[in-house]
Amino acid sequence: MNHVLLINSRDQKGLISKISTILYQNDLNIVEMKEHVDRASDTFYMRCEFTGDGNIEAIKDKIKKELPANAQLTLNPKKKKDVVILATKEHHCLSDILIRHYFSELDIEIKCVIANHTNLKELVNKFGIEFVHISHENKTKEAFEQEILDYTKKFNPDYLVLAKFMRILSSNFVKHYPNKIINIHHSFLPAFIGANPYRQAYERGIKIIGATSHFVTDELDQGPIISQKTIQVDHSFSAEDMKKAGRDTERLALAEALNHAIDDRIFVMGNKTVILT
Amino acid sequence: MNHVLLINSRDQKGLISKISTILYQNDLNIVEMKEHVDRASDTFYMRCEFTGDGNIEAIKDKIKKELPANAQLTLNPKKKKDVVILATKEHHCLSDILIRHYFSELDIEIKCVIANHTNLKELVNKFGIEFVHISHENKTKEAFEQEILDYTKKFNPDYLVLAKFMRILSSNFVKHYPNKIINIHHSFLPAFIGANPYRQAYERGIKIIGATSHFVTDELDQGPIISQKTIQVDHSFSAEDMKKAGRDTERLALAEALNHAIDDRIFVMGNKTVILT
Amino acid sequence: MNHVLLINSRDQKGLISKISTILYQNDLNIVEMKEHVDRASDTFYMRCEFTGDGNIEAIKDKIKKELPANAQLTLNPKKKKDVVILATKEHHCLSDILIRHYFSELDIEIKCVIANHTNLKELVNKFGIEFVHISHENKTKEAFEQEILDYTKKFNPDYLVLAKFMRILSSNFVKHYPNKIINIHHSFLPAFIGANPYRQAYERGIKIIGATSHFVTDELDQGPIISQKTIQVDHSFSAEDMKKAGRDTERLALAEALNHAIDDRIFVMGNKTVILT
Amino acid sequence: MNHVLLINSRDQKGLISKISTILYQNDLNIVEMKEHVDRASDTFYMRCEFTGDGNIEAIKDKIKKELPANAQLTLNPKKKKDVVILATKEHHCLSDILIRHYFSELDIEIKCVIANHTNLKELVNKFGIEFVHISHENKTKEAFEQEILDYTKKFNPDYLVLAKFMRILSSNFVKHYPNKIINIHHSFLPAFIGANPYRQAYERGIKIIGATSHFVTDELDQGPIISQKTIQVDHSFSAEDMKKAGRDTERLALAEALNHAIDDRIFVMGNKTVILT
Structure with a gap:
């Protein structure tokens, strides 16, 4: 079985020597x-990813x-990550994850897909995944978010993936999943924060x-960036054309971020990420 | 001799038919x-670019x-464009233009290079181009800009190219050269407007x-965009590393914009460009 | 209803004038x-794509x-294209088309998916598309291809899409669908023709x-190129890693080619394509 | 002073531990x-790049x-590399290196530029670099190459850079500079080997x-690849247009390769490179 060792500390001479020597010994x-x-x-x-038997707790100490x-x-131990996906109406990022998951290209277990609309239910069910409809209508934001929190709690997910979930999450929600909510925003941040990028x-x-x-952090579209992708457009693109052309970019950026996350490669350093690939 | 016909009008059925028929006849x-x-x-x-003899004025009418x-x-008539370049201390965009010009890869005549520092004088003079030092020190912005205007006036340039000219130009200056001042900004706008992107x-x-x-327009870094380029970086890049890596991107974006401009391919539409390539 | 006019002729002065004038009149x-x-x-x-009533046959004449x-x-008339997809075992290009089709992002009707293995049946059926298993085993290549031809014939498809169909088609097969078989090859041709690129x-x-x-033409991997995509790799990639990383590139190249084809934008000029976008 | 330690050996458990411990001690x-x-x-x-005093020879042992x-x-010790550049008639890669060198962006000393034509002499001399004309005309290939070898020998260069040197070097020449001759080929190899890519x-x-x-190795365009760059073109590009558009790609690929080389980051592994960045 593979183990993953993650260390984040003040720098000091000899760290690599000391750590690698313990692993070697x-x-x-x-x-x-x-x-x-x-x-x-x-x-x-x-x-550091390694294989081998041994008293892991002792080594850790x-x-x-x-x-x-x-x-x-x-x-x-390196393990499959438990993931809850949140969506709204757009399918492309969700489809991408469902397909990659279905063919075992993403080392995750999708516990359920929660959406505030129902149009993606049929797709999700095709893949034998539970689809949960939690509407945001006729209730407060707090109530809406509490329903989601209540539902996700039982899965104790490693990550919440916002696959084009178009509601802004409150600080209160976010604090339940610090550095565990991965969003895809349809612009090269920090340009075009907020609605309709x-x-x-x-x-x-x-x-x-x-x-x-x-x-995702407290501040809208201000959290640590994991992955960004761009493509060229020109004057002939309407806003709608950009939206269509951008879908592939969104899918690829989210898939890359998700791969880094499930592989335990991301450190959060202040408002940035260090990604050891 | 090639001629270039540029038209910008309200759309109307039959425009292509009418225009192309006149050219054909x-x-x-x-x-x-x-x-x-x-x-x-x-x-x-x-x-529309065409060749052929004929009474151009009559055709135009x-x-x-x-x-x-x-x-x-x-x-x-399609003609070589007269260009004045403004620079400060950084060489890379200026070098790029000087070299392309020297080997006849840019159809421009460089009337002079004006800079508010002197470190690029030696480079410019190597290529037989006049270098003009106009310092911004110990004078008002108005006086500084007026000196530049006075010097450029005699050349009646088609374009002013800001090859990493690090002073913000006033509205008063800009109005002398509407849609004729081409700047290179070292970020993918609208992200990171202003200093130290x-x-x-x-x-x-x-x-x-x-x-x-x-x-360049009245508003800082808000003018119609002609060309943008991006490259990937990661956590290992310091701000200085980004600056170094960005140089090639800057050179390529400015060279592309300049090529479109000297080839009469750019229309300004509100705060956007239509580039017919 | 939109109509699409496609012309391919010896060049001659006045063509645009004459054609656009007829459309205008x-x-x-x-x-x-x-x-x-x-x-x-x-x-x-x-x-030329246009709208409007009129005697289309008369205009054509x-x-x-x-x-x-x-x-x-x-x-x-601009119309939805009828498509038959051929696959083998790999899912990623097929999945991509199925998903885009399911959400009406590709203006095609998928008549059926034919594969020489059965592992993709479940996926295809999820989307309500007919899956046809035609094995290549225990029969001659001629017999195998004839079975496919017999099956596709009834659909009279506009395009055959080889979504990672790993069998080489004979000249005899290809001549039934000249410039109508779209393949995705997992290299930037002409590098790495043939097996295991x-x-x-x-x-x-x-x-x-x-x-x-x-x-697809008679010669292996030598037909007119429609779309190419590349990504950077490095020494840390095994052949298997390249294969994984290349999947997205393959999906995007095939999707782009398919979009051009179904939009009637591709002309074949000798062994090249002219794509009017 | 920085030192660079390069190791290339059969893999064995504990290597990092042993090496890093010696450095630490x-x-x-x-x-x-x-x-x-x-x-x-x-x-x-x-x-491994490190700073510090100490008996380097003893550490090495x-x-x-x-x-x-x-x-x-x-x-x-990390040191400035001595480089001899070979060119023919095209300027763009040479210009790029001269300019980067002039502004201290490449940590090299250019000992001289050797060309088999004279049109680049003026450019090279502008930058105070020696230009040596060694014609290939009216002599055997052996004699031509011997002249170059004789001239370069005295500089004992770390690298020979072929900045669009359009003559094919013989095995005999290459064996004098194994893994020290860096070429730029104007195609994404292995596509379009040889003349007129x-x-x-x-x-x-x-x-x-x-x-x-x-x-460069014995076999034409078959040596270990250091860097590759691509750009999109379309049917509107003539061969000449491709050549023009490709120049920037060539400059960037060569500059990247050169940077890796002068930074001691390239290992040759059979016919491949491992580049530790």
Whole structure:
């Protein structure tokens, strides 16, 4: 079984030596080891995937002892991630995930798809996934979000994936899933925050459009960016044409972000990400 | 000699028929003809390049009579454009233009390079181009700009190219050269307007950086966009690394914009461009 | 109802004038008109989409009279295209088409999916599309192909789409569908013709991989190219990693080619395509 | 002073631990450390850049002792590379290098530019670089190459850069500079090997063109690939248009390759490269 070791600590001379020596002495096989030192904050990041038997808890303790105070360390078996997907009406990102999942190209278990409209029910059910309709109508935002929280709670998901979920989540909601909600926004952030980014892009007359996948935080479209993709457009594109052309970009950006997440490759550093690939 | 016909008018049935028939009846050879109809504003754009002898003024009049009221029409010999370049300290966009010009890859005549610092003088002079130092120090912005205006006036340039000119031009300056000042901004606008866009990009933690070439208007970095380019970056890029990596993007975006401009391919439509390539 | 006029003829002065005048005189509304003149072969290509009532046959005759001898002209109502898809075992291109079709993003009617294996049956049936298993085993290539021909014949499809159909079609098969069989090859042709292009790419140590969608002709992977896409890879990619990474490239190249085809935008010029977008 | 440690050996458990521990015990500061294990050949690659005082020779010996037999190891001060450039008539790659060098963006010393034509002399001399004309006319290939070898020998260059040098070098020449001759070929290899790749690309009707920078080996255009870039083209591009459009691609691919080379980031593995960035 593969294990993934993630370390995030103040940088210090000898960290790689100490950590790799412990792994070596315990006869573990390193499959992949990646490090990054952020010079601005003097922070060391490491992702190490290894195979081998051994007392994992003991190894974890040994490594911990070698790290600076306040270091963050996780060491877990590599496992399939549990995911809840939120959607609204648009299908393309959801379809993409359902198909990749159906053919075992994404190492996730989709616990359910929750949507505030019903038009995607038929699609979701085709793939044997539970579709849950939670309408936002005739209730407060708080009530709407509470229903979602209540439903997702039982799955204890590793990630909530907003596959074109078009409602803005409150701080209260977000704090239940810190750095666990992955959104796809249909612009190259920070351009065109908020509603109708393709309309905004069209009005501005830009020559590239893009998509951004990011973790959701308190501030709208301001969370740590995981993946961005762009494509060229020109004056012949209406806002609607941009929207159509942008779909593939959105699917690819979200799929990339999701792959990094389920592979335990993303560290959040302030409002940025360090992605060890 | 090639001529370029540019038309910008309210759309109307039969425009292509009428215009192309006049050209045909005058035995002109169409080298390239491109049209675009903007549906939102119901506007017709045409660029037609042709060869052939004939009374150009008479042809122009005939076409004009067939167009809706308020149509804009120009019909001129295709000619080398006169350009004045403004720079500050960074060389890469300027170098790129100088080299392309030196090897006749840009159909322009560079009348002079004006800079508010002197470090690029040696480079410019290598290519036999006049370098003019106009400092912004110890004078008002008005006085600084007036010096530039006075110097450029005598050349009556077709375009002013801001090849990393790092001073913000006033409305007063801009109104002397409407849609004739081409700037390169080191971000994918509208993200990161204003100073230090790479620093802003770094702080935001984005995964793509870009460059935008646009016409300069009254509002900072808000003019009609001509060309945009992006490249991927990641967490390992410092703001300085982004700046270095962005240089090629800037050079390519500005070169593309300049090529469109000198080839008479750009129409300005409100705050957008229609580029008939 | 929209009509699409396609013309392919020797170039001649006045063609645009004559054609557009006939359309104008018949009070037709041009939605989009694109022309290209290939200088090397002196050939004129035009695609014109228009709306309006009128005697289409009469208009067609009038235009034909104005064209040079041997000109090719079609003028048909714009219509949904009938498509038969051929597949083998890989799902990604097929899934992509099924999903786009299901959500009405591709203006096609999928008559059936024929595959020489059965693993995709379940997927295809989910979308209410007929899945036909025609095995290539225990029979000659001729017999195998004849079965496919017999089955497709009744649908009289506009296009056969090879969505990762891994059998090489004989000249005899191809001649039944000239310029109507669209293939996706998993390399940037003409590099890596034939079997296992990702393996070939890996062995050669290339830094980009690609996909090519093209019309199928007699010669393996030599037909007119419609669309190509590439992405960057590096030394860390195994042949299998390239295969995975290439899937999105393949999907996008095939989807683009298919969109051009169903929109009647592709002319075949010798072994090349002219695509009027 | 920075040192660069390069290791290339059979893979073995504990290598990172052993190497990093030696560096740590000698109180060296690791600036950047990158490893790659090629699973197919079971080979370990490492590039480690560090600062610090110490007995470099002693450290090198200690590390060597820990490595498997036949391991290759170099440990040298990071230094400016000496480069001789070969050119023919085209300027764009040469210009690019001259300009980057002039503004200290490439950490190289250009010892001279050798060309078999004279049209680039004026450009080269502008930058204070020696231009050497060695004609290929009226002499055997052997004699021509011997002249170049004789001239370059005295500089003992780290790299020979073929900046659009259009003569094919013999095996005899190449063996003097194994993995030290960097070429730029104007196609995405392995497509369009040999002469006139843009003409070949045009004839084939491709929708992307590219450029490849690679080490030169005995076999024409078959050496280890360092960098590749592509751009989209369409049916409107003549072979000449492709050539023009391809220039920027060539410049960028060569500049990237050169940057990797002068930064000691490239390992040659059989006929491939491992580039530790």
